[in-house]
Amino acid sequence: MTTPREPSTLRAELLRRKPIRPPSSGSGPDELRRTIGTFQLAAFGIGATVGTGIFFVLSSAVPDAGPAVVLSFVLAGVAAGLSALCYAEMASAVPVSGSTYSYAYATLGEVVAMGVAACLLLEYGVSAAAVAVGWSGYLNEALVNITGIELPQAILAAPWDDDPGVVNLPAVVLVGLCMVLLIRGASESARLNAIMVAIKLAVLAMFVVIAFTAFDADNFADFAPFGTAGVATAAGVIFFSFIGLDAVSTAGDEVRDPQRTMPRALLIALAVVITFYVLVAVSAVGTQPWQDFEGQSEAGLSQILNNVTGSTVWGTVLAVGAVISIFSVTLVVLYGQTRILFAMGRDGMLPPVFSRVSPRTRTPVQNTVIVCAVVALLAAFVPLDHLVDLVSIGTLTAFIVVSVGVIVLRRREPDLPRGFTVPGYPVVPVLSVLVCGYILISLHWITWLVFAAWVALFLLLYALYGRRHSALARENA
Template structure:
């Protein structure tokens, strides 16, 4: 029998429904929405737009919508499970309740890719826009030796390390401070992106959208895979399950609002950029939005403002994603599957200080010395695998726990969860066979870690060895 932990046991062990737990409930619905926007909107649109446009051309709008549809199917699943199981473990905890310990560990292992690689990649993108901002304001740039990895012609990317260090410092101060900073940064970057749309649409030309799909369906499919990276992070909202004031109500609402807002924004930005200067000009531009504004206005001032917005936006992604990673590792540590240092919460700040600092160091190393282009697809396929597992967990829990209190239910069940799985598998296929081989090796390494460490130290196994723990505690009312 698989080791399955019931939703009631997950909530009881986390202390999510009782006072006096180490984490403090301080996030309302607005903070959760801002946290979600902070986790999503960053490198994907400020830096990665050019890659998506290079693949799909003006049809990148379709790619963004298709990527969003995949996310919406899974967002419904996250909304149902986030409201029913309001704990910090997110996908890992959902898989533990629905699919068992082995799958849960591998989901947690994949989340290291989603959060770890994305934070490092985002930090590298932050460095690019810092140089763009300095060039716009002062006419200078940091020397390549100190602002680029060896693969990009430098020695060490110090700005990338700096943004990770700043995020870690803010996170260990407390979740209230982190939430306020994330909210402020989210509002600022949304305002700058709306202003960008206004500038781009002022120079809109219909002819710039033709040919609409120069690479055909294949280009749209490849563009969808590239665009999907722009949505990574929305699931981080569920990692705030133990620090939200009303998680069962607010988490589902925050997830769906974030996906809707971000999709409309991405499509508007893409149309404004391409309509202003054409798809060929946007594709291949590392700081595409600043370039568009400079071309439209004929001045570097607007580009500098966009660069400032990108610096703020990308910093907020680092902050939000590092927050999510620390909470997931805390949940895995509580279960005994990884070392206990990650579950320790500071009584003074009510945050996992040691775990956060360890994460900062581990993420800073690849950010400093790698361009990470080679592993972006690996990050994407790992994220898609997690999303597929969450959709399957919804189906499994509907069958195993039909009476589980759910504040939100996936509509058109089981059609939408199955469509979510299908969309994830399609986008995984689009990453290519090389990425599949890398992913298989990554999963094999994770399985070895679980068998060699986690399985023997599992706290669930000490109570119910190789058994189902669905009846370990009574269901909550």
């Protein structure tokens, strides 16, 4: 007969923390290779963010807030900015892969880290699928404008979409291409992503310039038709597009000089993202009444350019640019998902298959195949509208945990070397928690219900597997 476990021992297991160690060299056979510099890492953040939302989120956000959607972008940007400062400090203090999961493990304990992992895996997996779904709309728009060929609806939409199809085949193809790139190596993926980011920013700059030629201030007359509640609701939807800031922190094991590189890349990405988002939002709303955004296709920015210029040429250029650049969003988000799972596998929270590194490519090949297979299925059969809020709730929860982690680590280990410290401490992390919390409470109750069920399922996985196979448990045995 086994002796019942003492409550204090169980509590100690659940709250055990992973020691903070210096960064690895990246030269070991089971380690990821350090090849990514500041510019490429900043491009990761920009690549995963600009495009994730701005190319197609306006059709969802503007009907919620009206022209005040501009304030929704600012609100989401303030929350992201406060959180980015906290991320920058945590990334410099805990310079490893795994993002918020690793930060929570080092500051708040094992069971909290697993709850955060549930948020991250939901955030990254759903985001990759959602972006792949949006990519299909731009691909079809580009094909129609260039060749006159329109893809059949049967292969453009999920069975449960508003305009149902059978399977979203272009989304599956996109995920497959990203899988091949990620298996080849992180440095190759980073170089290609940097090129796609340059294309993306050039295309959005073109949109802003052309849209401002048709700017009409009267479109802002009924500025906030749904009041502050509408602004907050739209901000919750828009926050879906700030996932890229978190993606920067998933690359800790593959970045050169991570304690300096990661904070710099985060802040560069933040500045570029907020600037482009606000410019695109202001110029887009200025071109047409806010009511026209509702029901607009997922290639909405292309439609706006077609309406402004009376020609399909510029809309086609933007659609082609979106096809190329949204590729980078999917690539980086899938990369982030695999690196979070890699960290969890290395910690014993998941089976070892997730932490195995190919001796030839120095990438987690099996991990990547599993992730891309799941995301491809999600993109193929689940419509975009049912995905966006789940990404927002996962992102906001992760941001809150990082902000709390900064406070905890400052109190627990004040002398820990940090390449960056949050200015205005403790006001900034407290404000970050409050702003993110305000956006969280505006999300629909169904989103909360699905989210709670997912976290509960993940904690059950921890109880059945992670708690017993934890690397820390083996070390302390």
